[in-house]
Amino acid sequence: DTGVSQDPRHKITKRGQNVTFRCDPISEHNRLYWYRQTLGQGPEFLTYFQNEAQLEKSRLLSDRFSAERPKGSFSTLEIQRTEQGDSAMYLCASSSPGLGNEQFFGPGTRLTVL
Amino acid sequence: AQTVTQSQPEMSVQEAETVTLSCTYDTSESNYYLFWYKQPPSRQMILVIRQEAYKQQNATENRFSVNFQKAAKSFSLKISDSQLGDTAMYFCAFMGPGAGSYQLTFGKGTKLSVIP
Numbered sequence: 702d703t704g705v706s707q708d709p710r711h712k713i714t715k716r717g718q719n720v721t722f723r724c725d726p727i728s729e730h731n732r733l734y735w736y737r738q739t740l741g742q743g744p745e746f747l748t749y750f751q752n753e754a755q756l757e758k759s760r761l762l763s764d765r766f767s768a769e770r771p772k773g774s775f776s777t778l779e780i781q782r783t784e785q786g787d788s789a790m791y792l793c794a795s796s797s798p799g800l801g802n803e804q805f806f807g808p809g810t811r812l813t814v815l
Numbered sequence: 816a817q818t819v820t821q822s823q824p825e826m827s828v829q830e831a832e833t834v835t836l837s838c839t840y841d842t843s844e845s846n847y848y849l850f851w852y853k854q855p856p857s858r859q860m861i862l863v864i865r866q867e868a869y870k871q872q873n874a875t876e877n878r879f880s881v882n883f884q885k886a887a888k889s890f891s892l893k894i895s896d897s898q899l900g901d902t903a904m905y906f907c908a909f910m911g912p913g914a915g916s917y918q919l920t921f922g923k924g925t926k927l928s929v930i931p
Contacts, residue, residue: 732917743819743906743921744860757918792860796917801867802848802910804919806860 705807707793713813714783721779722810726795733776734804735768736792737761744792750776783814817842817909821922828897829930835882836892836925838907847911849883849890850919855903863905866890894927902929 706725714720726733731752736744747766749757752773762768765783770776780787790811794804818841828834840849851863866874866883873881878898882891894901904926908919 734918736919741923743908743923744919746918746920749918757916759918801865802912802917803850803862803865805862806852808859 705793705795705805707791707807707810709810710808711811711813713815715815716783716785718783719779719781720783720812721777722791722793722812724776724778724793724795724807726775726793727797727805730795730797730805731773732796732798733770734794734796735776735778736794738790738792738809739788747778747791780812783812785814788812788814817844817911817920819907819909819920819922821907821925823925824923825926825928827928827930828894830897830899832897833893833895834897834927836894836905836907836927838890838892838922840888840890840907840909842888842909842911844911847909849881850908850910851879851881851890851892852906852908852921853901853903854906854924855900860906864892897929899929899931901927903927 708723733750735747738744750770765781768778790809792809793807796804820839847868849866852860853863854860864876878895904924906924907922
């Protein structure tokens with residue numbers, strides 16, 4: 702296993718379009734997280750899954766955002782009716798309870814909304 | 816809600832010298848974890864070092880060490896013998912699993928440049 706992977710790495714879309722990102726965590730990790738990072742800022746938490754259950758959602762996650770983790774494996778993050786303010790790096794991380802709560806991050810998906 | 820503050824937006828250090836990055840945090844929890852993550856340019860974030868709040872001993876990982884002052888809510892990172900590969904954004908992060916939350920709260924980061 703080579704770590705957390707995310708697809709696509711870059712996405713350019715027009716305002717109003719829907720986009721979907723995928724995250725594949727490290728295979729034995731049951732916890733999966735989504736963060737958003739804008740230029741010059743630290744990552745901000747969006748949502749967290751334990752297995753297939755979505756246990757936490759940030760207030761940043763408006764009703765245009767939805768995340769799923771079917772069967773507790775990969776996860777998808779969908780943004781509907783994108784806005785220019787959604788332009789950011791979307792980071793996925795995974796962790797396992799036995800690893801001191803360390804979260805392993807993927808390379809991110811950079812979204813640009815025109 | 817927890818907050819994490821990194822008061823140094825940018826720092827530079829000469830190769831082989833020592834540099835200290837500052838971080839303060841605010842929480843009412845007693846059981847928590849603190850982390851320093853490194854994000855090299857155009858590369859993914861990796862863990863540098865972690866500290867459990869219940870441990871009084873400061874964590875050390877090779878050239879990286881922390882000064883954890885729980886009462887002052889301070890968590891600084893010291894990098895010894897700085898190397899060119901240390902050039903990166905460094906983020907301080909807080910996790911409070913005692914409240915059932917495994918989310919990380921990050922500071923705004925410190926951009927560190929190691930000068931040859």
